[in-house]
Amino acid sequence: MNIKKGEKRQxxxxxxxxxxxxxxxxxxxxxxxxxxxxxxxGTVYLYFQTKEDILIQIFEEKFEELVSYIFMEVxxxxxxLAKLRRLILIQLQMVETNPELTExxxxxxxxxxxxxxxxAISKIGDYCDxxxxxxxxxxxxxxxxxxLDLTVASTMLYSGIEGIATRWxxxxxxxxxxxxxxxxxxxxxxxxxxxx
Amino acid sequence: MNIKKGEKRQxxxxxxxxxxxxxxxxxxxxxxxxxxxxxxxGTVYLYFQTKEDILIQIFEEKFEELVSYIFMEVxxxxxxLAKLRRLILIQLQMVETNPELTExxxxxxxxxxxxxxxxAISKIGDYCDxxxxxxxxxxxxxxxxxxLDLTVASTMLYSGIEGIATRWxxxxxxxxxxxxxxxxxxxxxxxxxxxx
Amino acid sequence: MNIKKGEKRQxxxxxxxxxxxxxxxxxxxxxxxxxxxxxxxGTVYLYFQTKEDILIQIFEEKFEELVSYIFMEVxxxxxxLAKLRRLILIQLQMVETNPELTExxxxxxxxxxxxxxxxAISKIGDYCDxxxxxxxxxxxxxxxxxxLDLTVASTMLYSGIEGIATRWxxxxxxxxxxxxxxxxxxxxxxxxxxxx
Amino acid sequence: MNIKKGEKRQxxxxxxxxxxxxxxxxxxxxxxxxxxxxxxxGTVYLYFQTKEDILIQIFEEKFEELVSYIFMEVxxxxxxLAKLRRLILIQLQMVETNPELTExxxxxxxxxxxxxxxxAISKIGDYCDxxxxxxxxxxxxxxxxxxLDLTVASTMLYSGIEGIATRWxxxxxxxxxxxxxxxxxxxxxxxxxxxx
DNA sequence: TATGAATGAGAGTTCATTCAT
DNA sequence: GATGAATGAACTCTCATTCAT
Numbered sequence: 172m173n174i175k176k177g178e179k180r181q182x183x184x185x186x187x188x189x190x191x192x193x194x195x196x197x198x199x200x201x202x203x204x205x206x207x208x209x210x211x212x213g214t215v216y217l218y219f220q221t222k223e224d225i226l227i228q229i230f231e232e233k234f235e236e237l238v239s240y241i242f243m244e245v246x247x248x249x250x251x252l253a254k255l256r257r258l259i260l261i262q263l264q265m266v267e268t269n270p271e272l273t274e275x276x277x278x279x280x281x282x283x284x285x286x287x288x289x290x291a292i293s294k295i296g297d298y299c300d301x302x303x304x305x306x307x308x309x310x311x312x313x314x315x316x317x318x319l320d321l322t323v324a325s326t327m328l329y330s331g332i333e334g335i336a337t338r339w340x341x342x343x344x345x346x347x348x349x350x351x352x353x354x355x356x357x358x359x360x361x362x363x364x365x366x367x
Numbered sequence: 368m369n370i371k372k373g374e375k376r377q378x379x380x381x382x383x384x385x386x387x388x389x390x391x392x393x394x395x396x397x398x399x400x401x402x403x404x405x406x407x408x409g410t411v412y413l414y415f416q417t418k419e420d421i422l423i424q425i426f427e428e429k430f431e432e433l434v435s436y437i438f439m440e441v442x443x444x445x446x447x448l449a450k451l452r453r454l455i456l457i458q459l460q461m462v463e464t465n466p467e468l469t470e471x472x473x474x475x476x477x478x479x480x481x482x483x484x485x486x487a488i489s490k491i492g493d494y495c496d497x498x499x500x501x502x503x504x505x506x507x508x509x510x511x512x513x514x515l516d517l518t519v520a521s522t523m524l525y526s527g528i529e530g531i532a533t534r535w536x537x538x539x540x541x542x543x544x545x546x547x548x549x550x551x552x553x554x555x556x557x558x559x560x561x562x563x
Numbered sequence: 564m565n566i567k568k569g570e571k572r573q574x575x576x577x578x579x580x581x582x583x584x585x586x587x588x589x590x591x592x593x594x595x596x597x598x599x600x601x602x603x604x605g606t607v608y609l610y611f612q613t614k615e616d617i618l619i620q621i622f623e624e625k626f627e628e629l630v631s632y633i634f635m636e637v638x639x640x641x642x643x644l645a646k647l648r649r650l651i652l653i654q655l656q657m658v659e660t661n662p663e664l665t666e667x668x669x670x671x672x673x674x675x676x677x678x679x680x681x682x683a684i685s686k687i688g689d690y691c692d693x694x695x696x697x698x699x700x701x702x703x704x705x706x707x708x709x710x711l712d713l714t715v716a717s718t719m720l721y722s723g724i725e726g727i728a729t730r731w732x733x734x735x736x737x738x739x740x741x742x743x744x745x746x747x748x749x750x751x752x753x754x755x756x757x758x759x
Numbered sequence: 760m761n762i763k764k765g766e767k768r769q770x771x772x773x774x775x776x777x778x779x780x781x782x783x784x785x786x787x788x789x790x791x792x793x794x795x796x797x798x799x800x801g802t803v804y805l806y807f808q809t810k811e812d813i814l815i816q817i818f819e820e821k822f823e824e825l826v827s828y829i830f831m832e833v834x835x836x837x838x839x840l841a842k843l844r845r846l847i848l849i850q851l852q853m854v855e856t857n858p859e860l861t862e863x864x865x866x867x868x869x870x871x872x873x874x875x876x877x878x879a880i881s882k883i884g885d886y887c888d889x890x891x892x893x894x895x896x897x898x899x900x901x902x903x904x905x906x907l908d909l910t911v912a913s914t915m916l917y918s919g920i921e922g923i924a925t926r927w928x929x930x931x932x933x934x935x936x937x938x939x940x941x942x943x944x945x946x947x948x949x950x951x952x953x954x955x
Numbered sequence: 956t957a958t959g960a961a962t963g964a965g966a967g968t969t970c971a972t973t974c975a976t
Numbered sequence: 977g978a979t980g981a982a983t984g985a986a987c988t989c990t991c992a993t994t995c996a997t
Contacts (some may be wrong), residue, residue: 179960197393201988211962216989292537320550323531327554330530331523338522341488354516358523362558375977397971407979409973418971571981589785593967603983608968684929712942715923719946722922723915730914733880746911754950767956789992799958801994810992 180218182208187225188233192271196226233272234294237265242301251309252364256356258302259332263352266336277337299325306363316365328359376414378404383421384429388467392422429468430490433461438497447505448560452552454498455528459548462532473533495521502559512561524555572610574600579617580625584663588618625664626686629657634693643701644756648748650694651724655744658728669729691717698755708757720751768806770796775813776821780859784814821860822882825853830889839897840952844944846890847920851940854924855932865925887913894951904953916947 186207190199201222205212219225244261248254266273302325309315335351382403386395397418401408415421440457444450462469498521505511531547578599582591593614597604611617636653640646658665694717701707727743774795778787789810793800807813832849836842854861890913897903923939 200986212988213962213964213990214960217960222988319554320547323547323550324554326530326534327523327527327551330526330533334522334526334529335519337526351516351519354519355523358515358520358558359554360558361560362554362556364557366562396969408971409979409981410977412972413977592965604967605969605983605985606981609981614967711946712939715939715942716946718922718926719915719919719943722918722925726914726918726921727911729918743908743911746908747915750907750912750915750947750950752950753952754946754948756949758954788990800992801958801960802956804993805956 179208179210179214183210183215183218184225184229184232188229188275189271191226191229192274196222229275230294234276234298237272237276238294238298238301241265245305250314251305251312252314252360254305255302255309255328255360258305259328259356259359260349260352262332263336263348263355266339267348270340273336274340277333277340295329299329302328309363310365314365315363319363324363331355331359375404375406375410379406379411379414380421380425380428384425384471385467387422387425388470392418425471426490430472430494433468433472434490434494434497437461441501446510447501447508448510448556450501450504451498451524451556454501455524455552455555456545456548458528459532459544459551462535463544466536469532470536473529473536491525495525498524505559506561510561511559515559520559527551527555571600571602571606575602575607575610576617576621576624580621580667581663583618583621584666588614621667622686626668626690629664629668630686630690630693633657637697642706643697643704644706644752646697647694647701647720647752650697651720651748651751652741652744654724655728655740655747658731659740662732665728666732669725669732687721691721694720701755702757706757707755711755716755723747723751767796767798767802771798771803771806772813772817772820776817776863777859779814779817780862784810817863818882822864822886825860825864826882826886826889829853833893838902839893839900840902840948842893842896843890843916843948846893847916847944847947848937848940850920851924851936851943854927855936858928861924862928865921865928883917887917890916897951898953902953903951907951912951919943919947 183204187199187204190203190207193199194203199222201215202212204225205215208215215225219228241258241261245254245257248257299322303321306315306319306321306324310317310319332355335348335355339346339348339351379400383395383400386399386403389395390399395418397411398408400421401411404411411421415424437454437457441450441453444453495518499517502511502515502517502520506513506515528551531544531551535542535544535547575596579591579596582595582599585591586595591614593607594604596617597607600607607617611620633650633653637646637649640649691714695713698707698711698713698716702709702711724747727740727747731738731740731743771792775787775792778791778795781787782791787810789803790800792813793803796803803813807816829846829849833842833845836845887910891909894903894907894909894912898905898907920943923936923943927934927936927939
């Protein structure tokens with residue numbers, strides 16, 4: 172019973188990701204989401220309070236998953252620069268692997284005012300904090316210059332990845348995102364590296 | 368008559384900037400815009416085709432103004448790195464000077480699908496192209512490393528500025544944006560500089 | 564322009580009386596009201612805030628009219644008992660003349676909680692106060708017994724008329740309401756008269 | 760099993776009385792009723808056909824109880840006037856004893872069209888018939904004037920009690936209902952009494 | 956018997972857009 | 977050019993009712 176309930180919720184959430192990504196939050200109809208999930212539209216309201224709530228839940232849960240996956244992978248590496256490299260690579264790979272979710276995160280995350288003020292900020296903030304953690308390690312390791320402003324650096328990295336991904340999506344994915352990742356890595360690491 | 372017409376159009380456009388920035392595109396009512404401009408809502412339709420058209424026009428004209436202003440200022444400098452420094456400084460200053468317009472550009476620009484596919488991409492693309500132009504100059508001047516991917520670099524710069532600005536706005540402007548600008552400059556220039 | 568605006572409002576109000584009377588407040592659709600008034604349903608919302616607001620306005624305005632008409636007629640008479648007789652006669656005549664409005668007053672007035680607590684109580688209260696005024700006159704004239712509780716008497720008169728009318732309507736109007744009026748007059752006046 | 764069934768049915772019926780009285784028929788949710796009765800909402804449909812059916816059953820059974828209780832008490836008295844006096848007193852006492860049920864009877868009874876046309880009329884009609892019976896006795900006893908219209912008189916008595924009770928409830932029960940009862944008795948009996 | 960997840964008809968309301976004045 | 981009354985498509989959300997378990 173419990174599993175079933177969770178399953179239907181997941182179906183709706185997944186459908187919502189797809190529909191929001193395709194049409195945008197405001198142009199997405201609850202009926203579309205329900206239809207895609209194979210349920211009646213009333214059913215959506217058994218699991219979510221409002222349409223906006225669906226977006227919030229997506230962000231809460233999916234972003235969470237994303238971040239924990241990334242940092243699990245990142246944890247394999249043994250120094251800060253390698254970790255950052257990995258982080259960038261993985262995140263951009265996800266854009267290819269899971270384009271709908273990424274599109275939603277990048278393009279739609281900013282739409283609903285309520286949403287912006289609630290979870291989105293804190294989630295992105297948390298993510299940037301984790302990046303800052305890596306940067307701090309890098310400073311301790313002597314690999315990153317100690318005068319670096321961690322907030323600015325982490326924000327720039329997050330936004331830079333976002334920007335590259337957004338552009339790639341909007342330009343119809345006609346070039347190799349992995350190469351961009353390498354360039355981004357060089358650029359960012361060049362900017363933060365501790366030079367002798 | 369022509370001047371007058373232009374004036375009323377401008378009033379509406381300016382009001383729209385304010386209203387879109389405050390409420391977001393989808394939550395902004397045409398009536399609000401008209402009211403703020405001191406005209407009847409029917410009047411809006413004498414100057415613009417649809418609500419979306421207003422957003423497009425804002426982007427077309429206001430972004431144009433922004434970019435040409437920035438590059439006028441940037442033109443004063445005599446080498447690529449100084450130009451980039453200037454560009455970053457000016458653009459972040461504008462976030463403070465003209466927060467509504469900037470907010471609109473950063474947060475709302477991505478909302479309307481029609482819009483995304485029409486002018487926004489090309490305008491941002493144009494802007495990035497100009498940044499690429501500066502980077503190219505830098506390579507020619509020997510200040511920027513020649514293996515730099517210009518697209519990635521320009522996108523990252525644009526997005527990085529955007530990200531810093533967005534975060535600053537969402538975090539209620541409680542810290543000094545100029546200091547961030549300096550950090551951003553160091554980070555970016557560090558990443559692209561040609562090292563001996 | 565002003566007249567026109569008022570006219571359309573009246574059309575909607577009149578249609579609402581008919582529709583509410585026919586279907587009851589909760590079963591009446593705003594579309595029905597609009598259709599009967601010959602306007603689009605959106606138009607209703609130019610004149611009234613919500614469906615409930617329509618009911619409130621009806622009560623406010625129509626009851627007002629009713630009461631002032633009744634007391635105008637009643638004013639012709641020169642002693643309290645004659646006035647009461649007239650009041651009963653006129654009010655029951657109105658049930659025949661204006662059945663929809665009366666039905667609404669009698670059957671629907673009590674439906675919306677918001678409504679009950681706002682205007683309806685006070686309107687009926689006002690009406691009963693006026694009846695009490697007549698009773699007071701009657702006491703001064705020596706026609707009504709001075710120990711009569713005016714509140715109870717006025718309430719009973721109001722409710723009695725209401726009850727007779729309601730029953731008449733529910734029993735499909737198959738008997739003569741005027742005869743009932745006479746009986747009601749005798750009964751009530753018998754109960755309040757000052758006996759030597 | 761039979762007893763149990765009856766018990767659960769009663770629980771639901773009692774909860775419905777409370778919920779309908781509190782929220783009104785149309786604003787009451789079947790879920791609320793079920794919850795208050797400590798059962799699942801599906802269970803309600805094992806005992807009642809529709810939400811409206813619950814109201815009808817309440818009326819059928821509860822009104823029945825009320826009426827039979829009243830006439831049991833009334834039967835103690837030995838002449839018509841005493842019986843009427845008792846009837847009025849008891850009925851108004853019930854308003855204080857059992858306010859929810861009374862409120863339902865007085866305020867909500869008129870809401871559902873189906874209901875009005877089915878049981879409510881006949882139940883009230885039956886009650887009025889019984890009052891008429893007492894009045895007839897009164898005429899035979901020479902206590903009530905023989906020219907009295909029994910229908911009008913019984914209706915007026917019923918409505919008068921209803922009106923007094925309704926007003927008392929709507930005015931937050933801030934005065935003594937027993938005193939009103941005495942006044943009502945005097946007024947009504949004064950109106951019907953056979954005078955020498 | 957009892958449950959409660961699922962349904963889906965249906966309502967109120969909003970607001971971009973039109974057009975007669 | 978300017979107005980703002982009127983429109984009606986379209987949407988979100990509710991809740992009585994059903995039915996598989």
